[in-house]
Amino acid sequence: MTNTAGSSPRPGSARPGAFTRLAADRGATIALAALALIVLACALAPLYADRVSRTDPFRSNPNDTLLLGGRIIEVVQENTAGLGLGTTPLGPTWRGAYLLGADAQGRDVAARVLYGGRNSLLIAASATALCLALAAVAGLAAGFAGGATDTVLAWLLDLLWAFPITLLAISLSLVLLSQGVRLGPVLIESDSLALPILILGVIYVPYVARPLRAQVRALRGTEFVLAAMSLGAGPWRVLGRHVLPHVVPTLVGFVPVIMALALLSEAALSVLSVGVQAPAASWGTLIADGQALLYSRPLVAIAPGLAVVATVLALNVLADGLRDAMDPRG
Amino acid sequence: MRLIAASLVAALLLAPAAPAADRAALMAQHRGGVIRLLARTAAGSIDPQVNYTAQFWQVFALAYDGLVAFRKVAGPAGREIVPDLADAVPEPAEGGLLYTFRLRPGLRFSDGAPVRASDAAASFRRMFRVLSPTAGTLYGAILGADECLRAPAACRLVGVTADDAAGTVAIRLNQPDPEFAAKLALPHASVLPASAPARDVGAAPLPGTGPYVIAEYDPGARMRLVRNPYFREWSEAAQPDGYADEMLYEFGLSDEAQVTAVLNGDADWMFDTPPADRLGELGVRYAGQVHIDPAYAIWFLPMNTRLRPFDDMRVRRAVNMAIDRRAAVKLFGGPRLAEPLCQALPSGLPGYEPYCPYPHDPAAARRLVAESGAASARVTLVTDDSAVQRAIGAYVLGVLQDLGLDARTRALSANLQSTYIQNSGNAVQISLTSWYADYPSAANILVPNFGCAAIRPGSDASTNIPGICDPTIEAAFQRRDWAAADRAVTDLAPAAVLFAPRYVNVVSHRVGGFQYHDQYRWLIAQAWVR
Secondary structure (H helix, E strand, O other), X not given: OOOOOOOOOOOHHHOOOHHXXXXXXXXXXXXXXXXXXXXXXXXXXXXXXXXXXXXXXXXXXXXXXXXXXOEEEEOEEEOOOOOOOOEEEOOOOOOOOOOOOEOOOOOEHHHHHHHHHHHHHHHHHHHHHHHHHHHHHHHHHHHHHOHHHHHHHHHHHHHHHHOOHHHHHHHHHHHHHHHOEXXXXXXXXXXXXXXXXXXXXXXXXXXXXXXHHHHHXXXXXXXXXHHHHHOOOOHHHHHHHHHHHHHHHHHHHHHHHHHHHHHHHHHHHHXXXXXXXXXOOOHHHHHHHHHOOOOOOOHXXXXXXXXXXXXXXXXXXXXXXXXXXXXXXX | OHHHHHHHHHHHHHOOOOOHHHHHHHHHHHXXXXXXXXXXXXXXXXXXXXXOOXXXXXXXXXXXXXXXXXXXXXXXXXXXXXXXXXXXXXXXXXXXXXXXXXXXXXXXXXXXXXXXXXXXXXXXXXXXXXXXXXXXXHHOXXXXXXXXXXXXXXXXXXXXXXXXXXXXXXXXXXXXXXXXXXXXXXXXXXXXXXXXXXXXXXXXXXXXXXXXXXXXXXXXXXXXXXXXXXXXXXOOOOOOOOOOOEEEEEEOOOHHHHHHHHHOOOOOEEOOOOXXXXXXXXXXXXXXXXXXEXXXXXXXXXXXXXXXXXXXXXXXHHHXXXXXXXXXXXXXXXXXXXXXXXXXXXXXXXXOOOOOOOOOOHHHHHHHHHHHOOOOOEEEEEEEOOHHHHHHHHHHHHHHHHOOOEEEEEEEOHHHHHHXXXXXXXXXXXXXXXXXXXXXXXXXXHHHHHOHHHOOOOXXXXXXXXXXXXXXXXXXXXXXXXXXXXXHHHHHOOEEEEEEXXXXXXXOOOEEOOOEEOOOEEOHHHOEEO
């Protein structure tokens, strides 16, 4: 029996069992739990800084002191051996304050990793949302309208795709960081987190919009869509009721993938000083800070680096699990 | 016998500086070899009248000469001005307005052409024609300089005349300049062939008169200096012959890789400061290869005296009192690399008298800001994007916020920041910058940074960044009372001086005879490699 305008076939993600399948996937479950733990830990950063480390992770104070083992020691110590050259920040104490040690400015590395994670995750999540929204609009419009709209949008997406992604991100950052950007009445200042969100949200649009456009084009020729149109349903209704529900699982599947890419790109941009701007911190800026201490205090760079690796790994495993769970042939 | 010979050789190798009597023996022992130098990047043009970087000024001292030079020996004696291409340092005549030099006979450029008085005169004109960065600031007192600065292409510089037959060059000033002889010893006053093009020659070396000649320069890879075949030592004091046959200056390695190369003996010296986290290791394991030398420089926070809230002296003084200079020194690399300073003149310069009316007192500083009514004023601190500037900027940001100011930082590319903060059109309130003296002189620090003449509204070359023009300071300048000028500047607090940095020179175990000169830094030609 042919579907009517009021009842298109149910998309794969919505069919019963998708969530059950995801829950049954041990890898995806562990990844989800790890992600939840990372997000929770980062969300509790102010509590950690206030109650556990009892330091201000954003205040540079190389002359701070700490009572450790009954001795008052400076958080950044002047070297006294030999010629007495240089300074060395405190190493890991493996207790509340300065658990992972201090950076060159005397700031608690553990607290900064948690605070940095808040910004990294916020940027990655927001950039993903922006990317998917833009990609959905572009993919639906190009795939459904066809003709000139499709040609122009496809050309724009190809243009964006033609740039090496990291170079494009760096170029945009360098240009926008000098003055910020004005979007109509809204001015995004150069040190605003909205800037990396905007940049990362835009550069990945072709990666989602192209497959989406292909899917919409295929859907447009399906019997249930043609039936709905022949029964007089308007384009908005067809898009909303019959096309979009089939596209949503694809978009959901892209969430962890784009988020992982955005997280890595944010870190790369920040390491190059064109991402998150001081005094805000992210895992990328923390890695950049730690580069100068790789030889004497490697943990300053390794700790945020491990956080990036763990999060990206969890997102990728989750992406695999989501794809499997929503696969209609699964 | 072998042991005695070895001991003698060892003693010669380890000699920190070669006494004149031993120099011939050392030269016989060590002449030859290649000294390998490293830097992260090249420093641009190798036109000695255009380039304005410490990195290449050191190289120009090997290849070019002026009429006079600083004596090329380590220590205070190195500040003495001695005749170089000229046969004597003349006493200025006509009330300090006229200098007449006579060239030594028999001098030749590295292309074999004789050095004539007209070459020297043409070089002074060329300085203005190529828009030498110090043409106005250091040589503006030469008669006719004003016209040359206005119309460089048509520069005639009437104040400089030459007589080739007599071999004399006369330089007439429009006002006495007690430091004029020192300024003639700088690379921008190098004597070049009169045929040198009146434009920046970029990467094409010009003939010079020094013991070495730049044989190859690729800014992306290397510079090679070889012996000048026409060089004959005419003055050991001004331009002594060098030990090494060749110098190879390679560009492109990171600071980290440079240190490793020098410590492994794959290179002999690095221009850049070693990375912070290698300093401890260098000071302990390689102490014999590390030299810490004065820089005659200041790192400071200029505050725009014409913009709120720093138009109020109480706010400027509050910043000076709130800054913990020891913290800034720590962020720079520790007390061996920098000396805390709250006055404009670093120690070691003429006129330096210790003076610090701003003890570290954050509470009193907050009271001053509250009294001024500037609390909550929005302030942007402009730093460059280098790691050290960012670190110190983050510290200063916290200090400004503690004072009750609504402070933020802005990091600009290091290539842009210096000129950006100088331009009054950019309305920079407070910035972090440094000033390294062109030559060891109090005037060269105080006048460009705090003198009325150095204010050029709307220009990228307005070195008086705070925009201060004060009669007390100017009067002290006129009297050449540098201690009084320093006190007046410090009292008015147009800047918060943080520290005076020092240079760290790391050499390989192959290098012998290391000597540090206040002007030329490491005297590369006076060292040898084993």
